[in-house]
Amino acid sequence: MNIVVCVKYVPDATADRQFESDNTVDRVGVDGLLSELDEYAVEQALQLKEKGEDIEVTALCVGPEKGVDAVRKALQMGVDKGIHVVDDAIAGSDAIATSLVLAKAIEKIGVPDLVMCGMASTDAGMSVVPAMLAERLDLPQVTFAAVIETQGDQVRIKRDSDTATEIVGGTMPLVMSVTDQTGEARYPSFKGIMAAKKKPLETWSLSDIGVDASEVGLSVAWTSVEETAARPPRTAGEIVKDEDGAGATALVGFLASKKFI
Amino acid sequence: MSEVLVLVDHVDGAIRKPTLELLAIAKRIGSPSAVLIASADQTDAAVARLTAFGAEKVYVVDDAEIKGYLVAPKAEVLQQLIEKTSPAAVLIVSGYEGKEIAGRLAIKTGSGLITDAVDVDADGTTTQSVFAGNFTAKAKVTTGTPIITVKPNAAAPEETAGAGAVEQFAATISDSAKKAQIVASQPRQASGRPELTEAAIIVSGGRGTGGNFEPVEGLADALGAAVGASRAAVDSGWMPHSFQVGQTGKVVSPQLYVANGISGAIQHRAGMQTSKTIVAVNKDEEAPIFELVDFGVVGDLHAVLPKATEEINQRKG
Ligand SMILES: Cc1cc2nc3c(=O)[nH]c(=O)nc-3n(C[C@H](O)[C@H](O)[C@H](O)COP(=O)(O)OP(=O)(O)OC[C@H]3O[C@@H](n4cnc5c(N)ncnc54)[C@H](O)[C@@H]3O)c2cc1C
Ligand SMILES: Nc1ncnc2c1ncn2[C@@H]1O[C@H](COP(=O)(O)O)[C@@H](O)[C@H]1O
Numbered sequence: 001m002n003i004v005v006c007v008k009y010v011p012d013a014t015a016d017r018q019f020e021s022d023n024t025v026d027r028v029g030v031d032g033l034l035s036e037l038d039e040y041a042v043e044q045a046l047q048l049k050e051k052g053e054d055i056e057v058t059a060l061c062v063g064p065e066k067g068v069d070a071v072r073k074a075l076q077m078g079v080d081k082g083i084h085v086v087d088d089a090i091a092g093s094d095a096i097a098t099s100l101v102l103a104k105a106i107e108k109i110g111v112p113d114l115v116m117c118g119m120a121s122t123d124a125g126m127s128v129v130p131a132m133l134a135e136r137l138d139l140p141q142v143t144f145a146a147v148i149e150t151q152g153d154q155v156r157i158k159r160d161s162d163t164a165t166e167i168v169g170g171t172m173p174l175v176m177s178v179t180d181q182t183g184e185a186r187y188p189s190f191k192g193i194m195a196a197k198k199k200p201l202e203t204w205s206l207s208d209i210g211v212d213a214s215e216v217g218l219s220v221a222w223t224s225v226e227e228t229a230a231r232p233p234r235t236a237g238e239i240v241k242d243e244d245g246a247g248a249t250a251l252v253g254f255l256a257s258k259k260f261i
Numbered sequence: 262m263s264e265v266l267v268l269v270d271h272v273d274g275a276i277r278k279p280t281l282e283l284l285a286i287a288k289r290i291g292s293p294s295a296v297l298i299a300s301a302d303q304t305d306a307a308v309a310r311l312t313a314f315g316a317e318k319v320y321v322v323d324d325a326e327i328k329g330y331l332v333a334p335k336a337e338v339l340q341q342l343i344e345k346t347s348p349a350a351v352l353i354v355s356g357y358e359g360k361e362i363a364g365r366l367a368i369k370t371g372s373g374l375i376t377d378a379v380d381v382d383a384d385g386t387t388t389q390s391v392f393a394g395n396f397t398a399k400a401k402v403t404t405g406t407p408i409i410t411v412k413p414n415a416a417a418p419e420e421t422a423g424a425g426a427v428e429q430f431a432a433t434i435s436d437s438a439k440k441a442q443i444v445a446s447q448p449r450q451a452s453g454r455p456e457l458t459e460a461a462i463i464v465s466g467g468r469g470t471g472g473n474f475e476p477v478e479g480l481a482d483a484l485g486a487a488v489g490a491s492r493a494a495v496d497s498g499w500m501p502h503s504f505q506v507g508q509t510g511k512v513v514s515p516q517l518y519v520a521n522g523i524s525g526a527i528q529h530r531a532g533m534q535t536s537k538t539i540v541a542v543n544k545d546e547e548a549p550i551f552e553l554v555d556f557g558v559v560g561d562l563h564a565v566l567p568k569a570t571e572e573i574n575q576r577k578g
Contacts, residue, residue, distance in 0.1 A: 019396065023398070037508075037509070094373075095364070095374065096367060096368070096373070096374065099368070119509065120508075120509075122508070123392075124391075125508075126360065126364075126376045126377070127357070127360050127361075127376075128360050128361070128363065128364035128367075128374065128376060129364070130361075130364075131332065131360070131361040131362075131364035131365050132364045132365070132367065132368050134333075134365070135333075135336075135364070135365040135368040135369060136368055138437055139440075140331075140333070140437075140440035140441035141331065141332070141333070141361070141441055142331070142441055143331075143357070143361060144357050146502070156444065159357075160502050160503050161356075161357055161358060161446075162270075162356040162357055162358055162359075163272050163277075163448060163449055164446045164447055164448045164449055165446070165447045165449070165503075166443055166444075166445065166446045166447070167443070167444040167445040167446075168331055168441060168442065168443055168444065169441070169442050169444045170440055170441040170442065171440065174440070174441065179509060180492075180509045181502060181509075221373075221403070222367075222371075222372065222373030222374070222402060222403060222404035222405060223373040223374065223375055223400050223401065223402050223403060223404075224400060224401055224403050225398050225399070225400045226386065226399045226400060226401060227398070227399045228391075228396050228397070228398045228399075229396065229397050229398075230395065230396055231390075231394065231395055231396060231397060231535075234539075234552075234553055234554075234555075237539075237551075237553075237554040237555040237556050237557060238555075238556050238557070239546070239551060239554070239556075239557040239558075239559060240556075240557070240558055240559070241546075241558075241559045241560065242558050242559060242560025242561070242564065242565050245564070245568050247542075247558040247559070247560040247564075247565045248558075248564075248565045248566075248568035248569040248572060249568075249569075249572060250556075250558065251540065251542070251556065251558050251565065251569050252569050252572040252573055252576070254540070254555075254556040255484070255517075255540075255573070256576065258517070258538060260462065260484060260516075260517050260538075261484070261573055261576055261577070
């Protein structure tokens with residue numbers, strides 16, 4: 001069985017994230033890392049690998065030069081192979097173009113039994129790439145998995161949808177996205193870090209996967225961001241210490257002054 | 262005037278409030294046409310309600326072939342309706358399902374997609390809140406039919422009746438769209454409180470509750486609020502995941518958010534930072550949540566909340 005895990009390289013959420021003057025996300029100026037939410041997908045792929053036999057897991061990242069760090073981290077965690085698609089033309093791509101590049105790369109790898117994704121990237125966070133990939137690869141999707149079960153080529157996941165808890169099932173090949181409810185992701189062990197150095201890691205350009213530069217990037221995005229603005233900082237609020245119940249009274253006074261009561 | 266397709270979000274025919282908000286937004290852009298995918302016994306009441314809130318047209322699609330499957334068939338319905346009507350835009354509620362339908366639809370129709378809009382102008386310009394609410398962005402779809410998913414509370418529903426002309430629409434669902442099945446579905450139990458994503462007021466609790474949510478629920482009920490929770494409270498098994506506010510839970514933007522025993526980690530902030538008024542009760546005056554608040558109480562929530570609840574109930578008489 002083959003699994004491809006899509007891992008995104010994102011600006012560190014705890015750093016000061018910014019926009020460039022062309023309203024694209026600054027992916028170079030701030031430190032980046034493997035999107036935390038994709039670690040859960042890597043973890044679940046590795047757990048499937050450990051449960052089964054003859055399972056190969058490939059980590060795939062579309063991103064800037066430094067994005068190779070995200071692939072390396074996945075290799076250190078235990079995936080078998082890494083592929084990094086990097087090309088100047090990709091910069092500024094929206095989800096539509098990103099999903100095209102991912103789909104073409106997956107086709108070149110050979111469509112696997114499972115394409116696994118995080119539930120959302122921690123920067124753009126649209127949660128649409130898995131559905132777009134499924135559409136492009138003409139595969140079913142089982143998404144936002146909180147619990148995953150597989151038996152042969154059958155997949156069942158449990159998920160919290162908007163109004164219900166659901167069990168969703170499908171037959172491989174399919175696209176799956178994984179939530180943080182699936183359980184903590186492992187840290188790379190020292191052994192894992194050493195082993196990763198010897199694992200295959202390929203770098204592909206757009207021409208390697210048969211995508212024309214004119215199909216991706218900011219200039220062909222199907223949406224345009226017209227302006228971005230930092231939210232005005234919140235003005236410092238009033239803070240009271242609770243002494244002998246004064247806190248509750250002050251709180252109720254505040255709520256009443258704002259007409260919430 | 263061009264039609265604007267609004268995909269109706271409903272549970273067994275009961276229309277959810279965000280759909281009524283979408284009808285109000287659709288009116289700004291063009292002529293609202295609701296797309297109702299439901300079973301025959303659910304349609305009459307649903308059509309009446311959609312009409313009351315401004316639907317000029319309602320496309321009724323029988324869900325017999327659709328309801329057991331995940332999102333892909335709904336994307337096909339919308340694709341076929343786009344071909345038929347060449348709408349000015351397609352509006353979908355921003356939730357897990359809505360965004361996935363939108364994602365598939367965008368690829369199918371070669372259309373640009375904007376998700377999580379908090380406002381939409383008459384010309385289709387959207388406002389989004391990005392980077393955990395630290396930035397706002399204005400964007401527009403430039404290719405194809407604008408597909409926009411809109412967050413709850415982006416507009417007020419408008420109760421002005423439309424023509425409500427019903428048109429049965431027979432969609433063709435492909436076999437490949439039926440490959441992901443909903444094997445079982447357990448509807449969420451009604452709590453009697455407002456829904457988290459729709460509520461005007463949310464009172465939430467974190468690890469600081471120590472697992473006792475009674476003070477939080479008491480205050481919520483006194484204020485007519487929804488109850489929320491941090492991931493720490495969910496991970497501890499004190500509250501179901503559907504109550505979680507934050508990056509991997511619900512992203513909310515109520516008029517008032519009251520955080521109790523919640524430290525204010527970035528992932529929690531990502532889900533509540535755009536709330537209009539923020540209040541926190543925390544016994545640690547250094548807790549980062551206090552950086553966000555309009556009003557904060559440094560104190561033990563187990564003492565502060567019950568007393569505040571009692572005072573509120575007294576005021577209400
Ligand atoms: C990938 C990822 C996704 C995540 N997604 C989310 C998410 O969606 N939502 C989310 O909330 N978190 C999320 N987290 C977790 C987040 O990082 C924090 O761990 C979590 O929000 C902490 O919850 P807490 O504030 O309840 O607990 P803590 O950080 O432990 O804070 C408890 C607070 O309660 C106060 N306290 C204790 N006792 C009392 C008392 N008696 N009275 C008053 N105050 C008291 C303490 O002073 C403290 O400030 C995510 C983390 C990761 C890695
Ligand atoms: N550039 C990328 N490279 C690899 N995987 C990606 C990329 N963008 C998105 N993904 C995958 O798609 C998921 C959802 O992304 P998004 O739709 O951007 O929220 C992520 O968690 C990743 O698994």
